[in-house]
Structure formats: C-alpha cells, structure tokens
Amino acid sequence: MAEEKELKNLVIQGAVYKTTYTQRFENRVKYITPDPNELYSFIPGTIIDLFVKTKQKVKEGETLLLLEAMKMENQVRMPFDGEIVKIHVKKGEVIPNRHLMIEIKPTK
Amino acid sequence: MSLRSNVLDLRKRKKEVQKGGGDKAIEKQVKMGKLTARERILALLDKNSFHEYDLFVEHAAKDFGMEGKTLHGDGVIIGTGTIYDKPVCIFAQDFTVAGGSLGLMHARKITKIMDHALKMRVPLIGINDSGGARIQEGVNSLAGYGEIFFRNTLASGVIPQISVILGPCAGGAVYSPALTDFVFVVENISKMFITGPSVVKSVLGEEVSMEELGGAKVHAEVTGNAHFYAETEMECFDQIKTLISFIPRSNLKKALPHKPKNPLKGVKVEDIVPADPRIPYDMRDVLKSITDGSEFFEVMERFAPNIIVGFGRMNGETVGFVANQPMVLAGVLDIDSSDKAARFIRYCDAFNIPIVTMEDLPGYLPGVDQEHAGVIRHGAKILYAYSEATVPKITVIVRKAYGGGYIAMNSRHLRADFVFAWPTAEIAVMGPEGAANIVFRKEIAEAENPEEMRQQKIEEYKEKFANPYVAAAQGYIDEVIEPSETRARILHALQVSENKSASMPAKKHGIPPF
Numbered sequence: 339m340a341e342e343k344e345l346k347n348l349v350i351q352g353a354v355y356k357t358t359y360t361q362r363f364e365n366r367v368k369y370i371t372p373d374p375n376e377l378y379s380f381i382p383g384t385i386i387d388l389f390v391k392t393k394q395k396v397k398e399g400e401t402l403l404l405l406e407a408m409k410m411e412n413q414v415r416m417p418f419d420g421e422i423v424k425i426h427v428k429k430g431e432v433i434p435n436r437h438l439m440i441e442i443k444p445t446k
Numbered sequence: 447m448s449l450r451s452n453v454l455d456l457r458k459r460k461k462e463v464q465k466g467g468g469d470k471a472i473e474k475q476v477k478m479g480k481l482t483a484r485e486r487i488l489a490l491l492d493k494n495s496f497h498e499y500d501l502f503v504e505h506a507a508k509d510f511g512m513e514g515k516t517l518h519g520d521g522v523i524i525g526t527g528t529i530y531d532k533p534v535c536i537f538a539q540d541f542t543v544a545g546g547s548l549g550l551m552h553a554r555k556i557t558k559i560m561d562h563a564l565k566m567r568v569p570l571i572g573i574n575d576s577g578g579a580r581i582q583e584g585v586n587s588l589a590g591y592g593e594i595f596f597r598n599t600l601a602s603g604v605i606p607q608i609s610v611i612l613g614p615c616a617g618g619a620v621y622s623p624a625l626t627d628f629v630f631v632v633e634n635i636s637k638m639f640i641t642g643p644s645v646v647k648s649v650l651g652e653e654v655s656m657e658e659l660g661g662a663k664v665h666a667e668v669t670g671n672a673h674f675y676a677e678t679e680m681e682c683f684d685q686i687k688t689l690i691s692f693i694p695r696s697n698l699k700k701a702l703p704h705k706p707k708n709p710l711k712g713v714k715v716e717d718i719v720p721a722d723p724r725i726p727y728d729m730r731d732v733l734k735s736i737t738d739g740s741e742f743f744e745v746m747e748r749f750a751p752n753i754i755v756g757f758g759r760m761n762g763e764t765v766g767f768v769a770n771q772p773m774v775l776a777g778v779l780d781i782d783s784s785d786k787a788a789r790f791i792r793y794c795d796a797f798n799i800p801i802v803t804m805e806d807l808p809g810y811l812p813g814v815d816q817e818h819a820g821v822i823r824h825g826a827k828i829l830y831a832y833s834e835a836t837v838p839k840i841t842v843i844v845r846k847a848y849g850g851g852y853i854a855m856n857s858r859h860l861r862a863d864f865v866f867a868w869p870t871a872e873i874a875v876m877g878p879e880g881a882a883n884i885v886f887r888k889e890i891a892e893a894e895n896p897e898e899m900r901q902q903k904i905e906e907y908k909e910k911f912a913n914p915y916v917a918a919a920q921g922y923i924d925e926v927i928e929p930s931e932t933r934a935r936i937l938h939a940l941q942v943s944e945n946k947s948a949s950m951p952a953k954k955h956g957i958p959p960f
Contacts, residue, residue, distance in 0.1 A: 345726065348776045350808040351848075351880030355724045355776035360751060362668065362782070363775060369814035382651045432651050 375423070375444075377414060379437045383407025385427045394422045395445070402440060403427070420444040463501055463518045467542030475542050480613060480635055481679055483523050483538035483546075486573055490683045491527035491536070498525040500558065506550045510582040517543050520551040521576075524559040526568075529690045532702075535563035538573035541613050545577035548619065552580070553590025560597040567696035569606040571686065574623060575613030591618045598625035603796040605696050608686060611636035611662075611672070612679060624671065627793060628689060628745070631662035631672040632682050638665055638672075663748075670749040670782060688743055692757040692764050693797060700798050701764035709933065710740040716929045721870055723806075723845045723877075723912075726772040729754055732804060732844065733767055736760075736933040742767070745790060750782035755790040757799075761937055766794035769804035770855070772845075779851055780811035781824040788827035788958075795835035800940055803856040806844040808877060810851060826959040829853070832860045834950060834958075838943030840936055843867040843914065843923065849876050858922045863946065864939040865923040866932070867914035873923070874916075878908040 343358040387404040390396060396416045405412045423441040427433060466472065466482065475482055481489065487496055505517045521543035526535050537556050539546035556572070563570035579587040601607055602625065609623035610630045614637045623629045623638070631638075639660035646652050646659065658664065666675035674689070676682035694701040715735040718727050734740040737758035744756035752775040755768050768787050770777035779787075794801050810816075810825055832839070832854070840863060841856045852873055856862045867873065875881065883890070886903040893899035910916075914926050927935055950956075 348778075350776060350778065350812065351876050352883055353724060353808065353877040353879040355726070355772075355808060357726050357772065357776040358774050360774060366813065366815045369818075384651075434651070 374417065375442050376438055377402070377417075377440045377442065379405060379433050379435055379439055381405070381407040381412070382433065382435045383412070385429055385431045385433065385439075386411065388425070388427070388429045390422050390425070390440075392422055392425055396420060396422060396442075405433075405439075414439065416442070418444050460501060466518055466540045467544070471542035478613075478635075480541070480575070482542060483540035483573065483575065486610075486612065486679065486683075487523060487525070487527070487536055487538050489680065490571070490686060491529060491534070492531065495527040496525055496536075497527065498523060500524055500555045503551050503555055505544075505552070505580075505583075506586070507580065507583045509584075512582045517549075519543065520549060520555065521546050522548075522552045522555050524555045526559075526562070529687055532690070532695060533566070533568045534571055534690070535559045535566070535568055536571045536573070539576040539613075541575040541577075544580065546575050546613065547577050547580035548587050548590050549580040549583040550586040550590055553587070553593055556590075557593050557597055560594070560601065563605055564597070564601045567605055567698060569608065569690065569693075569695060570601065570626075571608045571610065572622065572626070573610045573612055574615040574619065576619060577614060578617045578619055588618070591622070594622050595625060598622055602627075603697060606690075606693050606797070608689070610682065610686065611638055611665075612682075613637070616640075616642060616660075620671075628673045629665070629671060630674045630676065630682050630686060631665055632679055633662045633675070633677045635679065636662040636665070636672070666746075667748040670746065670786060672749075673746050675748060689757075692743060692759075693799070694764075697796055697798065703762040704738070704759055706762040707739040707759075709735055709737060713740055714930075715932060719844060719868075719870065719929070723808075723870075723872060726776070728773050729769045729771045729777070729804060729806065729844075733758060733769060736936060737765075737767075738762065746786050750780070750786045752777055752780065753783035753787050755787055760802075760933075760940055763940065764799050765940070766790065766799045766801045767804065768801060768856070770807040770851075772806050775811065777807040777846075778809065778811040779807060779825060779828065779854060780816055781819055781821050784821075784825045784828045784854075788831035791828070791831035791835055795831070795837050798837060800838035800840070800943065801835060801856070802936055803839070803841040803862075804844055805841060805847050805852075805855040807848070807851040807855065808846050809849045823959040825850070825854070828855075829860065830956070830958045832856045832862075834956060836946075836948040836950065838863055838940060838946050840864045840939045840943075841866065842927075842932060842936070843871040843873060845870050845872060846877070847871060847873045849874075861948070863943055864935075866925055866927045866935055866939075867918070867923045868929050868932075869914065869926055870929075871914035871917075871923075871926070872912040873914055874911045878904045878912050881911070882907045 345356045348355045348357050384406045386406045390402050398418050400416045401413045403414050420442050427439050505520045522539050524537040537559050607626035608628050609626045620638050643654050665672035674685045713735040718731045733742045742758045754771050858865050882903040890896050890899045917923050
C-alpha cells in the first residue's frame, strides 16, 4: 500500500519529514477566515423564497431568503444594517452546503 | 406409532425448516454473490461442530396479514460450535427469510444465544444480513434491538464479541456491531449506514451510491467502523479464525499459547531503520523482525495507517502491538490514530494481553481541521487508555519521541513497566528545528546571517538534546539498547511481568474522553 506511493514532505515544527499522505489528509478542508460580507449556506437545501434585490438597503434582522432543508424553513437574516451587493441564487434553486448565496456590505 | 416414526417425523420437520426461505429466495441470495446463513456458519466453524437451537421458533406477528405466514426460524439461526476446538456462540441472520428482518422472536433468539455466551464465558460471533426492523411488528422490533444493544454492552470487556457484516445492516441495526469489539466487512457484500442513499438524496440533495455511502471499503478506510476487510466471504472467515487464535475466550483467561518460534532469518532490524529521523521506513518490518515467525496480524490496517495496531506472538504468547508508522504522515498522532490506538489498548487491557509500544513520532498533527474536529479530546483518549491499562506495558523508543507524542506513547510517566530506547532515539520537548527557533530566537534575529545562525543553533541543540541520554540520565528510560537486542529485551521484560500486579483506585468506572 504505502510503498507504491510517492514520498511527500510534511512539515512539523520546522522539520521536513519525508512520508506519504492519507486520502483523508489530502481531502482535508482548508480553513478560510470567514468574510462577514458573504452569506454561505450552512446546509444543503432549496431556496423557496427570496425577499431582496441588488442594491436594496436592509436593516439588521430582516429576512433575506428562506432556505428549506430537512423539512424546515430556515430564515436567512441580515446580520447588520447594510446593503445587498450581489445575489448568487434564484428562487427554487437547489444548492449544496457552503454555497455562496448573497454578498452584502454594511452601511458606512 | 413406533419411536422410529417419531424420529422420521423430526427429521422431516428439521429438513423443512432448514431450507429457510426456500429455493427461490436461496437462488436470489446466491445471485447476490452471498452464501446462505447456514453455509456461512458451517464454513466458519470446525467441521461437524455446529449445534443449532430454537430451530422451530416461529414469528409472533399478528398484524398486516402476518398471522397466516410462516417464517422458518424467524429469519435467524443460533447455536454453538467450535473454532480450533474451542467453543463459540454464534448467530447468523437469514436473509432468505423475510429479508432477515428483525421481529420479536428473531431478537429473542439472538438475545438467548448472547445470554448463553456471557454466562458460559465464550466468544460471541454475530453474522449480520438483514433488511432491518420488521415493520409489521412495530415497536416489538425496536424493543428487540434495544435488548441486543443492552447485552452487547453487558458483555463488553467480558467475552470477545465479533460482528460480521455480510449483507445490509442499516438503521438502528448498525449499533450492535458498533458496540462489539471487532467488525468484519467484505467487498461488495457489506453495507452499513444509518440512513440510506435515497433518504440522503431526498432530504439533502446529495447523490451517493450505496457502496460509496456505506460499503466495505468506506468503513475500513474512512469511518473506522470496520476492523477487518476481505475480498470474499471465505477470506473473511479465515481472518476471524486467525483473530480467534490470538485472543482469550474471556477476560478471566489468557490467550492460548502457541509453539514458540524465532523470527525469520534474514530480517535484520538495524538494516530497516535509517538514522535520519526525517527519512521514513515501514514500521511493520520492524515488528516482523521481533515477533515469533515474523508474523504480525494487523487490526484496522486501512484506517488511520499512521499508527499500526495488531497482534503478534512473543515466545508463543499473544502480545498487542501499538506502533507509529513513519511511512504515513510521518507517524503523527491525530484524531483518527488516537482513537484507533486507544480502543485497541483498552481491548488488550480488558483481555489480559500485554502491550508492546514501538515509538517513532514527531508529535501531534497541526492544522485547523484537526483542532476544530476536537484533536484535544480525541488525542486525550490515548493518554487515558495507556494510563488506565494495568497489563504489562513495554515501550521501545526507536527514533523520535517529541513533546506530547512522547508522553502519550506509553511513557514512563503513564506507568510503562519497561522503557527501552535505541541509540537513535531523540527524546525531547520538540524536534531540533522547532526548538532552536524558540530557544535561540534572539540570537538568530540579531545575527548578521540569521539563516547561518539558525543552522548552527539547530546543530547545537541536536548535539545536546537529540539523543536518548538526557532522558536516561533522569531514569525516564530504563536502558539504551542496541537495535539487535530488541526482541531479547522484550521477551525478558514479558517474562518478568508475567505476574504483574497493578490496579486502579476502586471506582464505578472512569469518564474517558469518548
């Protein structure tokens, strides 16, 4: 198993080790610092309603869209007072998890 | 009527019931590439050793038109037999009878043989091949599962429990195997999941095949639910027999000794391991250089291969080996490898099997994914397992033993009985590269040529600390040994430990970081 694999580098505390990777290690999700201006889906589901348009001013707590998943309607709300920059989903669209739904920006 | 006719009547009745679901259903089973439940039992046990009980049990369903139907043996075969002349209790679900579905009487048969196994202190083998709960029996089938899970837990650590997945095993049914000691799966035949592909698709919109979701390979490589993977049912039965030969019948016994053998000639341990701690080798070769007959029976070979666990024999006696594998991820401890090792250590401790630890690791795997997935609580499992184990514990430090990894891998501080180190061992708070950067931060930063200074300081640190003698001076390791002496030292340590007496403080049970 391991013998057939090409050796790769793994750095631990400054030392470079020659070794092989596991599939799980190679498939690990790289961490990205969340951007508060990007709203991602947190579960796969269907956009069953969309209440806002691009450039619309929205107050904190207002519902932007409904994401139906696991037989529940999830209200996706505005996290702060701001404006809709871009909408990446359509009503009726089925989206996977961690899918960019809406870009927003705060009012200055 | 003479007695003879009663006997003939009995034979006729037996023959009828032993056909299970009948020719058509058996044909279907064969088409799926599967043996029948009865064939499986006969293939696994010693010839002519199987004795069946509850053959004439019938189902107890009263609703949905079930009352008129007969289900032979209620879809499960139970009995006792022998493997290598030693008794086992066994059940095998019969998929040809109502899809092996579990109803009240089916569950009652299984729990009967489980109770028997626990009372008689003999291993229990369960062959799972079932569509799941028998919906027509409603809450009675749920009760049945619950009774089985409860007994799995009672028997845990008392008798060996082996689950063999030879068909579907879905929904609640998966929790019985999950509670047992060893799970065996077979390519293309085993399927285990909580919710099937159709539900996953309708609820979450994720497309996945049954094989990708819960096939044999997935459980052997990704989830860690399975301990042994085979390509055919017969190979699987051979694996079970080998396992049985290594483990004791109950927690009151020791594993049966075999004839002592020397390792194969031509395997020289000093030729396997490079002196440079950054260059990998296959730790299994080291294990084979010290075990009887160079035989090593690996457990969970495909899951978290950065740590190796399994059984071998030393002077004929079973030993559990735990070893870092520098060939994969440099042998680091991470979530999966900690979980895998901790479980194996607890198994050995419960069943009186001495543990030999072969150590060569740079520490724990860094990364946000590891931290967020809980490497702290998972990594703690291995500390807990080693600390709580009271069986003989022997450690051989082959090369690196850095930081938390050094402590975790059965160090003196967790009450190892014997700690040996090769002259290549480096026992230190971290590797020279990392340590130099911290200890000499100021010198390096202020140097005219920082890189040159860094290399110089790394060398200085290496010289001073990257060896076994600092730890030896503290008595943290008992002896620095030549690699070629490894087997002899382990054999002697095992001999000395034979009547080891150690115990934990009286308690109901600990609270391990599950």
